[in-house]
């Protein structure tokens with residue numbers, strides 16, 4: 512089934528259970544179930560009804576070509592580039608391309624509102640989804656809230672406000688549910704600006720991650736797993752701390768990631784019109800995937816504010832991925848000196864550009880495939896999309 516049956520919509524408004532999460536422990540708290548659209552949850556939820564192929568056809572008019580190696584990995588697209596804002600937005604996650612596109616769309620009247628996520632007053636990492644109607648509100652939503660965020664919880668307000676043109680910024684699981692209910696929102700035009708997403712956590716999990724990994728967890732304002740195989744923490748005083756991936760305390764962190772993220776195969780946000788991440792770009796650059804004409808229209812709005820270069824690919828990830836599978840499975844943690852050394856070596860000779868993105872996708876898909884197989888064997892067949900099976904099939908997995 513491609514999307515939801517509109518005849519149910521009226522009935523859905525009468526229902527409004529707020530505490531149900533039919534995906535149970537696999538729920539990513541996308542927010543759909545906080546609205547009357549919960550009525551559609553069995554069809555719309557990314558963790559109950561995996562339907563990426565069908566929704567690709569709905570959003571992009573075709574599903575990905577599995578025989579095209581780039582589409583197999585990165586989904587339907589007409590273009591990929593690396594980019595930086597000529598004048599980065601201070602305090603953005605990277606250079607602020609996402610916030611800039613959203614502001615341009617609002618200023619030029621293409622949309623009346625933007626679904627994005629600010630943080631609460633008390634806690635910089637506690638997400639607070641909003642419908643922004645001014646550039647200031649969009650700017651206040653810049654930088655990742657690296658926690659599960661109920662972005663779709665504001666969907667009811669969209670319909671009530673009478674808005675007809677909307678931009679939604681979100682990660683893959685949020686966008687899959689959004690696409691499934693898109694036709695029920697009463698919009699003339701929906702624009703979707705996605706980011707890749709992986710290894711998200713709830714707020715308690717984030718605290719554990721910060722406490723096990725950073726020298727000063729309470730002053731972290733921003734972090735990212737970067738293309739140089741290090742986690743980069745930025746602190747309140749402006750200092751940067753880096754920790755090599757291979758030095759992470761895998762044994763303590765194994766249960767930190769949300770079960771939804773351990774079962775996700777939509778790392779690259781297949782259903783967004785335009786995707787802005789970093790992992791397919793050289794270190795320091797953002798990676799942009801234009802999936803369809805709507806995505807191109809969005810990117811064109813900011814082209815004159817960007818430095819760009821073609822995407823590149825270097826190295827061979829396969830051996831590193833194969834070796835990391837049993838190491839992660841057994842929770843192997845290297846001593847810090849060895850982790851640093853390995854980090855330096857792999858940064859010199861390791862995969863770069865699109866090959867780094869493939870490295871990250873392979874590592875996460877193999878791990879997640881094993882997770883689903885072991886913890887939700889009854890879901891394995893339907894939940895893992897064909898493109899992910901092909902990717903995982905390149906490796907030898909433990910039982």
Ligand code: FAD
Pocket residue numbers: 602603604605606607608609610611626627628629638652653654655656657658659660662680681682706707708709711735787788789790791797798
């Ligand atoms: P900014 O201009 O700073 O804007 C950031 C936008 O993100 C804001 O509009 C805000 O509404 C939105 N946002 C913040 N937190 C959340 C959230 N929890 N859920 C949904 N939307 C949110 N890119 C990769 O290439 N590889 C990854 O593995 C990867 N993992 C990510 C994990 C998470 C949880 C998130 C939110 C993003 C991830 N990204 C990843 C994307 C990347 O980190 C940047 O967000 C992206 O490159 C945009 O940077 P920017 O400076 O243009 O964004």
Ligand code: SF4
Pocket residue numbers: 531532533534535537538539540541542543544545552555556557558684688
């Ligand atoms: Fe509902 Fe979203 Fe959780 Fe699925 S992931 S159960 S749609 S809140």
